[in-house]
Amino acid sequence: MTAGLPPAARSILDGGRFCYVAVPTPDGPHVTPVVYVLSGGRIWVTTARSSVKARSWRRDARAAGLVVLGGRAVTFRGTVRTFDALDPLSWPAAVAFAPRIARAATRFTLKNARFFAGYAVDARRVPLAWTPPGRVFAELRLDAGRVLFEGGILEAWGEWMGGTQYRSSFARLPDSRGIDGKVPPAVRDAVGTSGVGALATDAGGCVTVLPVRWRRVGSEGSYDATLPASVLDLARVEENARSGLAVDRASRWRASAMTGMLLRGEAQVFSLPATRRGRRGLAERLGSQPDGNESLVRIRPGRVVWWSGWRTGTVTREGSAVREDRR
Numbered sequence: 058m059t060a061g062l063p064p065a066a067r068s069i070l071d072g073g074r075f076c077y078v079a080v081p082t083p084d085g086p087h088v089t090p091v092v093y094v095l096s097g098g099r100i101w102v103t104t105a106r107s108s109v110k111a112r113s114w115r116r117d118a119r120a121a122g123l124v125v126l127g128g129r130a131v132t133f134r135g136t137v138r139t140f141d142a143l144d145p146l147s148w149p150a151a152v153a154f155a156p157r158i159a160r161a162a163t164r165f166t167l168k169n170a171r172f173f174a175g176y177a178v179d180a181r182r183v184p185l186a187w188t189p190p191g192r193v194f195a196e197l198r199l200d201a202g203r204v205l206f207e208g209g210i211l212e213a214w215g216e217w218m219g220g221t222q223y224r225s226s227f228a229r230l231p232d233s234r235g236i237d238g239k240v241p242p243a244v245r246d247a248v249g250t251s252g253v254g255a256l257a258t259d260a261g262g263c264v265t266v267l268p269v270r271w272r273r274v275g276s277e278g279s280y281d282a283t284l285p286a287s288v289l290d291l292a293r294v295e296e297n298a299r300s301g302l303a304v305d306r307a308s309r310w311r312a313s314a315m316t317g318m319l320l321r322g323e324a325q326v327f328s329l330p331a332t333r334r335g336r337r338g339l340a341e342r343l344g345s346q347p348d349g350n351e352s353l354v355r356i357r358p359g360r361v362v363w364w365s366g367w368r369t370g371t372v373t374r375e376g377s378a379v380r381e382d383r384r
Contacts, residue, residue: 062098063212065204069131070095073124075307077255078102078197079266080113080120084360085299085321086257086264087113090307093124094168096161100133100197103165105186106141111193114139120197123255123266129211130268132291133202141193158194175311182313184367205268208285208350218263221286221294223328223352227335227342230357235278239372240318240363247306247316247365250275254304256282256354258292258324265292269354271304279357280304280320283343286328286352294354300324302356313366320358328352 062070079088087109093102100122104110114120118136140151140158151158166173186192201215237245251272258265267289269282282302294300305317329351332339343351361372 061214062199062202063204063214065129065206065212066131066202066214067095069126069129069204070100070124073126073131074309075124076100076102077123077257077266077303078110078120079122079255079257079259079264079301080110081117081259081264082109082113086121086259086266086301087319087321087362088255088257088266088301088303089319089364090255090303090305090315090317092165092169092172094161094165096164097157099161099199100135101161101165102195102197103192104195105191106193107186107191110195111139114195119262119264121257121264121266122197123268125253125268128206130205131202132205132266132268133197133199134215134217134264135198135200137198138196139193140196142190158196161196162194171309172312175308175313178311182367203291205288208287210287210291217291218261219265219291219293221290221292221326221352222296223326223331224296225331225333227327227332227339229338230274230277230279230355232276233278233357235273235275236358236372236374237273237278237318237320237361240361241365241370244316244318244363244365248304248318249306252304254282254302256284256292257301257303258294258298259300260295260298261293263293267292269302271302277357279355281342282354282356283351284354285350286330287350289326289328289352289354294324294326297323297325300354300356316365317363319362320356321360321362322356322358325355326352327355 204212308314
C-alpha cells in the first residue's frame, strides 16, 4: 500500500522512534529494533549489507514490523525492495526511483538527526558495517496493517491472515537452567527480568510482530509474553510455532548504548477460555480472573542473540560466539 494509510496509522508511524522489523529465516523470525522514517506511505530503514535482514531479503522479500507510540501500536506486513550502491542488480531500480529515494533519505536523516549525532560522538569506534559504505537502504511496502489500541483493533487496511491454535492444558515446565545465563551479565542487567517487548511469529508463510509484556521465569529457563487474545489472534500461530521475542533497552540518540536480546524458540500458546486442564495455574501465571481476555505465549529459548553497542553475540545450548554487530 503506497498511499491512503489510515489517519491513526500515519500518526503513529510518523511519531514512533523505533520499528521492530522481522524477517523470516530457517531458524524462525529474526526481529530487532531499528530507526526508520515514513516517506511516501512506506517505511524506510537501513541495515548492514551482511546483516541477517539483508541476507534474508536477497532470497525472500517478505517482512513484518511493529511501531509503538504510547498506548497505541501499528503492526504491518509487507514486502521489501533494497537499494545497495555495491549491488549492480539494484542499480536500475535506484535510477528509476531516484527522486523517491532522495526524499526518503532526506527525511530519514532529519527524523533521526539525534541518532546521527550519537554517531559523531562515537566516530572513532563506529564499525564499517554501521557507516554509509557498509549499509543498504530498504523500502518496506505496507501491504496490510492493523492499528492496535487498548487490546482491540482501531483501524485496518489490507488483507490479513490470522488465527491462533491454543493448547488445551497448561502446566509449568520442568526446572531448567536457561541458556540466557551465558549472555554477558551487563546485557542481562540492562534488560532486566520484565518489561515490554516485541513478539514475532512465523507460521503458514505469515510473519507477524505484536506488542507484549514479558517476564523471565528463571526456574523454568523460559520467558512468558502476555497480550490480549484478540491481539494474538492476528498472528498465525500454530502448535509449537517458531517465534522470536525481542527484549531491549533502547537509546533515543546513541547506537553504542543500544542493548537487548532476541530470544528464539518454539511458542506454546495458552488462553483461559481454551484451557481444560491447569486453568488455575494459568490464571495465576496471567494474574487474571478465569474469564480474562489475556493470553500467554511461553518460550524456552534454544538460541539467544544479544547486542550491546557495536558488539553482538549468539548463545545456544552448545556454545556461544561474539562478533562485530551487523544486525
